[in-house]
Amino acid sequence: MSVTAEKAILGTFLEHQYLLKDTILNTHHFEEARHRRLFDTMKQLTNDGKMVDIVSLAMAADIAELGGVSYLNELADYANEQKFEQYEQLVLDSWKEREKKRILTVAAQENWPIDRITSELDKLNQARLDDYSSITDLAAEIYDAPWTPIEQQRGVPTGIMKLDRMINGFQDAALNVIAARPSMGKTDVMIHLAKQAGWQGYLPIVFSLEMPRSMIRDRLIASVGNFNRTKMRDLYRGLSDEQKKRWTEVIGRVSQTNIQIFDGAGQTIAEMRAKTRKILHRFPEKKPIVFIDYLTLIRPAHFYGGNAHLQVTELSRSLKEMAKEFNCPVVTLAQLNRSVEQRSDKRPMMSDIRESGSVEQDADIILFLYRDKYYNKESDDDTLEIIVSKNRNGPVGTVKVRYNEHTGVIDDVYHS
Structure with missing residues (x-):
């Protein structure tokens, strides 16, 4: 052996x-x-x-x-x-x-x-x-801190001011979970966060286990160009003359996000780590942030007799280890179970995450997404609530943004 x-x-x-x-x-x-x-x-x-x-x-x-x-x-x-x-x-x-x-x-x-x-x-x-570190050495590192002004260390920005104030951006070595019911807007939020990170000089690495890379690309272009996604099916006929004039500018802006996409189905975390390591050697000067769409589509290393709880426990623990190994934020999307549909107030809670125990324990930040329009089709309210349900090093609360479900654009219009 x-x-x-x-x-x-x-x-x-x-x-x-x-x-x-x-x-x-x-x-x-x-x-x-x-x-x-x-x-x-x-x-x-x-x-x-x-x-x-x-x-x-x-x-x-x-x-x-x-x-x-x-x-x-x-x-x-x-x-x-x-x-x-x-x-x-x-x-x-x-x-x-x-x-x-x-x-x-x-x-x-x-x-x-x-x-x-x-x-x-x-x-x-x-x-x-x-x-290994000695507490004596660690204490010595910050001995002069009370008398030494330093620049505030912030994590990867989200492009949403109030959310950044609450969580101080996505932090190194942290596992972040964004959970919602299907079609609530999880992937559009992920794309928004990835492009914002890329524009700020970070290296967004996206593992899309559900959507093919072409669909992620089209969604990204639609959100950057503010195009209705249905037009992406036939750009020749779909785009107006004015939109075609902006096309080159939009493609240039999309390229500046520097997003790296892997769309293989059923990837294991070991495979993701290997691919992440390879990408980091291509861009050694870039600080990465890893996005995964979504948690329960990751193939666990062990089957556990089909026990979903043990599988998710392995996955959440391994993602936390991945964040620590690369010293970068890992953001994974997650599905909610149907129990949320049985309540009058359908805003999610921790227990709504599928096999929630281990996820709740391992995650540093848990964000839930909620739209009233999702349940009330006649509503013209385009508000998307980002509910900070767990924040290991800061406050919890709700941040509101404007969400266009046709273009995927997320506008930070509620700054206060």
């Missing part, structure tokens, strides 16, 4: 060089000598800014020491970018087992005291030390 895992991760490095900069593995984690030599050569080439391929490896080292050209080709067959983290953990776990046996053998030979054995074994669980 150890050797196979080593082959898999080395093959993945060979096909996807950028992962060499992300891995927590070191040379000593590999069991086979030629794998240690190969990994060391790959890292050196990467640090020197050179390509990692069979030719460069042959020039940088004795190819025979690396197993030969045929062996390198064999490794490439094991490559699987989406399983990178799984391979990495397998190699690390195998190293820990070998180290554990070595420690116990040496301890028996040298008659170590039990506290030394315990201490050495504990070190094995500290392979990743970047999550």
Whole structure:
């Protein structure tokens, strides 16, 4: 198992060089000598800014020491970018087992005291030390803060002033949930937030598990150009002459959002993480924000016998871990169950989120959407209520915007 895992991760490095900069593995984690030599050569080439391929490896080292050209080709067959983290953990776990046996053998030979054995074994669980901080060091970081003026740190702006004041924008490492009944406007709100983030210099990464990329594109164009979405079906006949004059300007404005879209159905969070990592290496200077449409369309890593509660628990926990890993906001849409329809006041509550327990616990911010017009078709009220139901680090309350369900445009007209 150890050797196979080593082959898999080395093959993945060979096909996807950028992962060499992300891995927590070191040379000593590999069991086979030629794998240690190969990994060391790959890292050196990467640090020197050179390509990692069979030719460069042959020039940088004795190819025979690396197993030969045929062996390198064999490794490439094991490559699987989406399983990178799984391979990495397998190699690390195998190293820990070998180290554990070595420690116990040496301890028996040298008659170590039990506290030394315990201490050495504990070190094995500290392979990743970047999550450690002393409270003394943390306190020292802010010792001078009361006397040092600093610029207010804000999260990713929403383009809605009152909402930004309440939640201070979408924060790094935070999981944010936007929940509503179907056709309430969730996707249009997501598109609004993504384009606002992009225009402010952030990198919006959208995982659209429900709509194809062409539909997301058309909705984005309609909202930026203030076009009725029905016109997007036939732009030649649908757009007026005046709208066609603005077309180039609208397309330019849409491109400036820099939104990156993945529309594969049934993606797992591991796949999303791999794709996010790859995009970040394309745009290393950009700060990302991840959007997912929507939560229960994500394919869980385990089936749990069809138990939806356990599946959603895994998904919400994994999304929170994803936000922490990339140190960026993750915004996921979520469906509400039908219980909201049974009440006279149909504004959503926490319990209305499908399998709500784990979502309520893991989310830093939960926003509900409500439109009176959704239930009263004769109403001409175009108000969309954004209900801040949970805000881990701030107040809760309701923010109102104007929503055009035909264009998808959201106007922040209620500033007070």
